[in-house]
Amino acid sequence: MSKKQNTLEKYLKPEVKEKNIHSNESAESSTRPTKKVKKDETNKTLKIPESLFFEKREGTVKLASWNVSGLNAALKKGFKTYVEAEDADILCIQETKVNEKVNDVVDSKKYKYRWWGFDEKKGYAGIAVFSKIEPISTSFGLPTHPNPESTKGRIITLEFESLYYVACYVPNAGDKLARLKEKIVWDEVMEKYLRQLDEKKPVIWAGDLNVAHKTIDLAKPNTNQKTPGFTPEEREDFERILNGGKSKFIDTWRHFHPNTEGQYTYYSYRFKCYSKNIGWRLDYHVVSERILDKVIESEIRSNVYGASDHVPIVLVLKDL
Template sequence: MPPKKEGSLKRRRSETDDDAFQKTVLKKTKSDASQQATVNPQPTNKTLPEHISFPPRIENTLRIATWNICSLASSQKKGFSRYVEAEDADILVLTETKVNQQPVDPVLNARYPYSYWSISGTKSYAGTAILSKHKPLSVTKTLPNHPKPQLIKGRIITLEFENHYLIGTYVVNAGRDLQTLGDKKEWNKHFEDYIRDLDKNKPVIWTGDLNVAPTARAVDLTNAKKNWNKTPGYTEAETTSFKNILNPPEGINAGKFVDTWRKLHPDDQHYTYFSYRFNCRLKGLGWRLDMFVLSERIAEHVKMCEIRSEIYGASDHCPVVMEIEINL
């Protein structure tokens, strides 16, 4: 979820990107939370269920899952491994891992022979990982031409396969009171160029915590009007950049992209992030921040994309999973 200024190493280690986001957004939603009339029926457990099962994957598809785990160490104590085993994704993208070195996790190591971790230069902060059953052709952890490499560490991993790219991101956010909106704009500028350049070579699957509310509709975030241009993840600069990736402005030679979950669920109100504060999960006060965004030319090959709402308690985010017919 949204951050601090990456250059400031004095930030309290206990404060996460989500904390910074919450301090801004919850000032605007506290009164709304107390007035919310409809109780959201989603589970509000503090750890994952003991028994987790999902429908079998669709035949001849690749299953990819993404999950902001809000600290690997913390989620491991709350049932993380049960989700990993039940989902059995071919590729698992983890964000906000907050690890300081590549971890030794028997469950992950047994299931995924190819694991790639991007670790932040700030201790116990950010972090992205992609775990795969399939060996990629290449792996990169940089955002080309970005002038601040320190800002990128722990934020992005790209795997190249024969027929597509997979980008996993824990996107920079605009910070509490939008203090780091400039950093977010810098990220967006270079990321837009990067994903378009990759797409010209082969199709792209972009996933992770994208740290932006896709639209102003209530189906994508609560209290859109109150948050507009005040809350990280929902400013004109951020939403415009995301829209420009999906539908490039006139004059830009680039392909279109598709917000896959929204395409398959055009009117569903279904969030992936609920602040722990003020019982936001119970009251249905959330945001859809974790997504799959695909090159338009492969979007029709997606056979399923779901938000795993029942996987709550190990993190303040829920996983998102996609099954796609695609040859590696």
């Protein structure tokens, strides 16, 4: 075993077996009860399987995305362990819940280019992107939104020579769907923005998109028809974004795993949902259809759980 593996041996955890279990768990922290509940035992420190410590394929670019559900808390529970193990070329994190830059989150010698987006509300939303590759330009927020200033903590767009990389944290429809109308507006302007970019260059849309597209994408579809992230309106909007224009966008993980059940990216800390494999697939790497041939793999890091109630997702490309 290498020195690197030995140092991180304490984080190793076996695979969670896939199960077709159903749940009516909510998909957003804002909808969770405020009363004290018994949390999952995995909400202590990050467990990383030895299999993640692999050599990067030569001539490829790796993109990783992770909703960290509070960066400061994630840092105490093994965030850096994952960053070191994955060694992505571009790392996007969402729901940082910080309102200023956090020092020493990543190795500054590796990730020379770093950007932070902050929400107006303290301790809410927030996004950051760390890259080894210098983009041509960078922009913040969603310019097509009626209130673009309010979206700076949710979107960072990097322009490269051959494509746009849109790192995104889509808002939730809220407890009792209080913000569903706002979410529908977001979906409309998000689609407009993506299509505007796509007319110029292909797009990679990455992050927590806060929607379970199909019934196969969450454990308990039958009891979640009115739950944020799985309402008919949100699912129809996502379907339209993917397939409603002249050019199409591809949900890469589902493309490579068309019939796979029981793999999710979000597990509530309540009721040992991770141990029972009761979850939602809310995190995506979506790409313009015309660059699908560049995608080598799209994976969910199901074993990387504990530092957040989400797990990371990874996209490997032939090049940028």
